[in-house]
Amino acid sequence: MTAYLARRFLLSLLTLWVIITLTFVLMHAIPGDPFMSEARISPQAMENLRRYYGLDRPLLVQYGRYLANLARGDLGRSLRSEVRDINQIIADGLPISALLGAEALIVAVLGGITLGVLAALGHNRVPDHLSMGTAIVGISVPGFILATLLIDVFAVRLGILPVATWGTWKHTVMPAFSLALAPLAYLARLTRSSMLEELGQDYVKAAVARGLSRPRVIVGHALRNALLPVITVLGPLTAGILTGSFIIEYIFGIPGIGKIFVLSISDRDYPLILSGAVVYSVLLLATNFLVDVAYSLVDPRIRVLGRAR
Amino acid sequence: MTLLEIDNLHLGLRTADGIVHALHGVTLHVDEGEMLAVVGESGCGKTVTMQTVLGLFSAREIAYRQGRIGFAGRDLLELPEDEMRRLRGSQIAMVFQDPMTALNPTLTIGHQIGEAILAHRRVSRAAAMRQAVALLSQVGVPQPEMRAAQYPFQLSGGLRQRAVIASALACGPRLLIADEPTTALDVTIQAQILALLRSLQRQYGMAIILVTHDLGVVAEMADRVAVMYAGRIVEEGPIDAIFSRPSHPYTWGLLECLPRLTTLRSQKLRTIEGAPPDLAGPLPGCAFADRCAHAMSVCWEYLPPMFDAGTKHQSACWLLHPHAAPIAEATRLRQSASAPDEKGLPRGRA
Numbered sequence: 012m013t014a015y016l017a018r019r020f021l022l023s024l025l026t027l028w029v030i031i032t033l034t035f036v037l038m039h040a041i042p043g044d045p046f047m048s049e050a051r052i053s054p055q056a057m058e059n060l061r062r063y064y065g066l067d068r069p070l071l072v073q074y075g076r077y078l079a080n081l082a083r084g085d086l087g088r089s090l091r092s093e094v095r096d097i098n099q100i101i102a103d104g105l106p107i108s109a110l111l112g113a114e115a116l117i118v119a120v121l122g123g124i125t126l127g128v129l130a131a132l133g134h135n136r137v138p139d140h141l142s143m144g145t146a147i148v149g150i151s152v153p154g155f156i157l158a159t160l161l162i163d164v165f166a167v168r169l170g171i172l173p174v175a176t177w178g179t180w181k182h183t184v185m186p187a188f189s190l191a192l193a194p195l196a197y198l199a200r201l202t203r204s205s206m207l208e209e210l211g212q213d214y215v216k217a218a219v220a221r222g223l224s225r226p227r228v229i230v231g232h233a234l235r236n237a238l239l240p241v242i243t244v245l246g247p248l249t250a251g252i253l254t255g256s257f258i259i260e261y262i263f264g265i266p267g268i269g270k271i272f273v274l275s276i277s278d279r280d281y282p283l284i285l286s287g288a289v290v291y292s293v294l295l296l297a298t299n300f301l302v303d304v305a306y307s308l309v310d311p312r313i314r315v316l317g318r319a320r
Numbered sequence: 321m322t323l324l325e326i327d328n329l330h331l332g333l334r335t336a337d338g339i340v341h342a343l344h345g346v347t348l349h350v351d352e353g354e355m356l357a358v359v360g361e362s363g364c365g366k367t368v369t370m371q372t373v374l375g376l377f378s379a380r381e382i383a384y385r386q387g388r389i390g391f392a393g394r395d396l397l398e399l400p401e402d403e404m405r406r407l408r409g410s411q412i413a414m415v416f417q418d419p420m421t422a423l424n425p426t427l428t429i430g431h432q433i434g435e436a437i438l439a440h441r442r443v444s445r446a447a448a449m450r451q452a453v454a455l456l457s458q459v460g461v462p463q464p465e466m467r468a469a470q471y472p473f474q475l476s477g478g479l480r481q482r483a484v485i486a487s488a489l490a491c492g493p494r495l496l497i498a499d500e501p502t503t504a505l506d507v508t509i510q511a512q513i514l515a516l517l518r519s520l521q522r523q524y525g526m527a528i529i530l531v532t533h534d535l536g537v538v539a540e541m542a543d544r545v546a547v548m549y550a551g552r553i554v555e556e557g558p559i560d561a562i563f564s565r566p567s568h569p570y571t572w573g574l575l576e577c578l579p580r581l582t583t584l585r586s587q588k589l590r591t592i593e594g595a596p597p598d599l600a601g602p603l604p605g606c607a608f609a610d611r612c613a614h615a616m617s618v619c620w621e622y623l624p625p626m627f628d629a630g631t632k633h634q635s636a637c638w639l640l641h642p643h644a645a646p647i648a649e650a651t652r653l654r655q656s657a658s659a660p661d662e663k664g665l666p667r668g669r670a
Contacts, residue, residue: 213421214425216371218435219408220374220416221413221487222406222440223405223409223435223436231435232427235426311473312473
C-alpha cells in the first residue's frame with residue numbers, strides 16, 4: 012500500500028507540472044498583457060512596469076523562475092489585485108470557497124443518493140417519476156438561473172434569507188443549494204440505475220431466500236454495492252462543484268477564490284492565473300486520490316487484489 | 321408424510337413484453353425426507369415454481385396467482401409476508417444455480433452464512449460467525465476459518481457452491497430446494513456437490529427438491545421424478561418407473577436425447593424437434609402436441625388430465641386413455657430402457 016501511495020504521489024506531482032506548463036503556455040498565447048488597459052501610460056513607464064515584474068525577460072526564464080518560487084511554496088505576487096501576495100489572497104478566499112463547496116457536496120451526495128434509492132424502490136411508480144422529474148429539472152436548469160430564482164423568492168419576496176454576500180450560515184444556504192442541484196440530479200440518476208441493477212441481481216434474491224428482512228436486503232446488500240459507481244464519480248463531481256462555484260460566487264458576491272481566478276484571466280494577471288491552476292489541480296488530484304482510497308476500502312476485490320500484487 | 325403439496329398452481333408474471341402465463345396448474349408433492357427431481361428444459365417453469373414456493377416474486381411482478389401451496393399444514397400463498405420471511409431460510413431454504421452470482425461479491429463468505437442465522441435466531445454476531453465456520457467445515461470446505469473471512473471471488477466455483485449450501489443449511493431447513501445446483505460447475509465438481517447433497521440429506525433428514533435438466537443427475541440421486549413441460553407437470557413417478565416405463569412422449573424424447581456409452585462419435589446426438597410453445601398466448605390442448613410424433617386431434621383440443629400409468633406413476637397424455645391405440649414406440653422404448661443390449665438397440669420385436 013505504501014509503495015502504491017508513493018507512486019500515486021509522484022504521478023500527481025508530474026500531472027501538476029504538466030498542468031502548470033500548459034497553463035503557462037496557453038496564457039502567454041492570449042494576446043495582450045497586464046498593463047494594456049491602463050489608459051494613459053507612457054512607453055517609459057510601461058517599460059519600467061514590465062521590467063519590475065520581470066515580464067521583459069525571455070518566457071523560459073519567467074517559467075523557470077515561477078517553478079523555482081513555487082517549489083518554495085511561494086505563489087508570487089498579483090499584478091493587479093490590492094492584496095499583492097497571492098498566498099494571502101488564497102488564504103483569505105479558499106476557506107470560504109471550500110466551505111461552500113463542502114456544503115454543496117454534502118447536499119448533493121445525501122440528496123442524490125436518497126432520491127435515487129427512492130426512485131429505484133418505487134420503480135415506474137410515483138416516487139420514481141417524482142425523483143426523476145426533479146432530476147431532469149436539476150440537470151436542465153443552470154445553477155445561475157436557479158440562483159437568481161432563489162434570490163427572487165427567498166430573499167426579495169419572502170425576505171427570509173439574505174440576498175447576497177458572506178457572513179452567517181444563512182448566507183450559505185442559497186449558494187450551496189444552487190451549486191448542489193446539478194450534481195444532486197446527476198447522482199440521483201446514477202444511484203437509481205445502479206440500484207435497479209443491483210436489485211435485479213441473484214444475490215439479492217438469495218438474501219431474500221435466506222429470510223432477511225426487506226430493509227436488511229436493501230441496505231445491507233443492494234445499496235452497499237450500488238454505491239460503488241457513485242463513489243467513482245465523486246472525484247469528477249467535486250471538480251464540477253468547484254468549477255461551478257466561479258459563477259455562483261460571482262452572483263452572490265461571495266469573496267471566495269472562484270471569482271478572483273475568473274477575473275485574473277481577463278486581467279492577464281499571470282501569476283494569479285497560474286496560482287488558480289495550481290490550487291484547483293491540487294484540489295482535484297487530492298479528491299481523486301481520496302476517491303481511489305475510499306473505493307479500495309469499500310470494494311474488497313480491489314483491496315485484496317491490490318495487496319496481493 | 322407429505323411436507324409440501326402444490327395443488328393446481330397457476331401463475332402469470334408481468335414482464336416488459338406483457339404477461340407470461342408461466343404456470344398452468346402445477347400439481348406436485350414432496351414427502352418428508354425424500355428427494356424429488358423436477359426435470360424439464362429451460363423455460364418450462366421449474367425455477368418459477370420453486371421461487372413461488374419461497375414467495376420470491378414481488379406483488380408487482382405477479383399478474384395473477386391461483387392454487388394452493390401447502391407446507392406443514394399451512395397455505396404459503398395465504399401467509400402474510402412477515403411469516404413468509406420467517407419461513408424462508410429456516411424451514412425452506414434454497415440453493416441457487418450459479419454460485420458466482422448468488423453470493424454478494426463485497427461481503428465475506430462468513431458474513432453471508434452468518435446473516436442467515438442472525439435472521440432467524442437470537443444469537444450474537446460472534447456466535448453466528450462461529451456457527452458459519454462450523455457449517456463450512458460440515459459442507460467440506462477445507463480451512464473453514466480462513467474461508468469464512470474471504471470474499472466470494474477468492475473461492476473456486478465448487479467452494480462457492482459449498483458456501484451457498486452452507487448458508488442454506490444454516491437453520492436446518494425441512495425442505496431444501498436445489499435449483500440446478502451443478503449446472504454452472506465443472507463435471508468433476510458436479511459429482512462432489514451431488515454427493516454432498518445426498519449425504520447432507522441423510523444427516524439432516526430433510527426433503528430435497530432437485531431442479532435439473534440433467535437426467536443423468538436424476539438417475540443417480542432422486543427417489544421420485546416430476547417431468548415438467550410448458551408450465552405443467554406432464555409425468556410423475558418413482559425413479560424406476562420413469563426410467564423403465566416412461567409413458568409421456570416428452571419423457572421418451574428426453575430419454576432418447578441422453579447420449580449412451582454406445583453412441584458412436586459419428587452419430588449426432590438426438591434432440592426433440594421444435595421448440596416449446598410461447599407462454600404469452602393461450603394453450604387449449606396439450607402443450608407438447610406440436611412436437612409430438614403421436615399427437616392425435618384430441619391433443620390440440622383438450623388438455624389431457626393425469627392418467628395412472630402404474631403405481632404412484634401418473635402421466636398427462638391422451639395415449640393413456642383406455643380408448644387410445646397402443647403405440648409401438650412405447651413398447652420399444654420400454655424395452656430398450658429396461659434392458660438395452662450392447663448396441664443400444666431394442667431387443668426382440670419392435
